[in-house]
Amino acid sequence: MAGCIVIDKARRDSNAKEVATMAVSPDYRRQGIARKLVEFAENHAKKDGYSKLQVAVIQPAHGVDEWKVVLQNFYKSLGYQFLMKLDSKDIKPEAYKRLIQEVELIYLEKSI
Numbered sequence: 001m002a003g004c005i006v007i008d009k010a011r012r013d014s015n016a017k018e019v020a021t022m023a024v025s026p027d028y029r030r031q032g033i034a035r036k037l038v039e040f041a042e043n044h045a046k047k048d049g050y051s052k053l054q055v056a057v058i059q060p061a062h063g064v065d066e067w068k069v070v071l072q073n074f075y076k077s078l079g080y081q082f083l084m085k086l087d088s089k090d091i092k093p094e095a096y097k098r099l100i101q102e103v104e105l106i107y108l109e110k111s112i
Contacts, residue, residue, distance in 0.1 A: 002028040002033050003023060003024035003025060003034065003037055004022070004037070005037040005040065005041050006019070006021040006022075007019055007045060008020045010054050013054065015050060015051050016050055016053065016054050017048070017050045017052075017054070019053065019054070019056075022034065035078065038053075038078055042110070046112045050112070051111060051112060052111055052112060053110050053112050054083065054107055054108065054109045054110075055075055055080065056105045056106065056107050056108075057072050057108070058103050059103065060102070060104075061102035062102065068106075075108045075110075078110065080108035080109060081108060081110070082106070082107075082108060083107040083109040084107045085105070085106050086104065086105045087103070087104050
């Protein structure tokens with residue numbers, strides 16, 4: 001399998017779908033697979049009557065994870081714009097308990 005994407009209803013906006021998971025196998029990276037997966041998700045969400053697609057990039061609250069910067073820039077190159085930033089305490093309590101470090105969720109959104 002080259003890659004997969006999972007979308008679900010956005011938790012904070014009834015007019016949006018949200019990318020829950022996206023992954024591309026290392027053997028298939030840098031071949032446009034992620035771009036095609038996001039385009040597929042956008043088209044699927046639009047066909048289902050949604051007007052926006054959102055994605056949350058989870059990053060450490062302290063310090064910089066270069067991969068997360070690359071990921072944010074990837075989404076921005078597809079037309080996604082900054083929506084909001086949440087910190088660890090804004091996450092569901094059951095999920096917060098499982099965290100091994102403080103994180104931030106950077107939400108990006110695109111009108112589709």
